[in-house]
Amino acid sequence: MPDLDQRRDPGGRRERRRAARRAHAFDPEPYARELEAIIDEITTSPELDSKRLDRILKRHPKNGTGLFSRAELIAGFRHFGPRRASPLDASAWVARLRLRPVRTLSGVTPVTVLTKPYPCPGQCIFCPSDVRMPKSYLADEPGAQRADDNDFDPYRQTWSRLETYCNIGHRSTRSS
């Protein structure tokens, strides 16, 4: 009979996810030429919309063909922004990338936090059961994966979600 750790992480999927994330941590330095060009164009485009952003990204592709993700652009600005002497500070520049209203604009930043996988005395037949998750949650949902990756620690789940919000340019502080 596999022990609880093995049942919660069959085949070591959680460990593989963590290793993949470490391996794919984005380093902007090899893309200095493309990212600095994109940073300059976005800085000088006060009326940025999705079509214009698309054109900028296509003019300076990643590895010759791909497009930089928003998280990579923001990582690039944090890395190269100071030496580009941009007239915009980081929050103004990131705000320019926020092309449409987002959930965080209301001043509320929603964060999903899951409890540890304790069972439920309920017997509802429609309710999913997954030994790795609290009753009614499935392990392939993003919030559930984040909970699993952080050992269901509420502080780490919250930190990790806020970090993701920051990386993609959303506000993660309380605002009015």
Ligand code: SF4
């Ligand atoms: S968690 Fe699932 S089993 Fe428990 S009460 Fe809710 S629906 Fe029913």
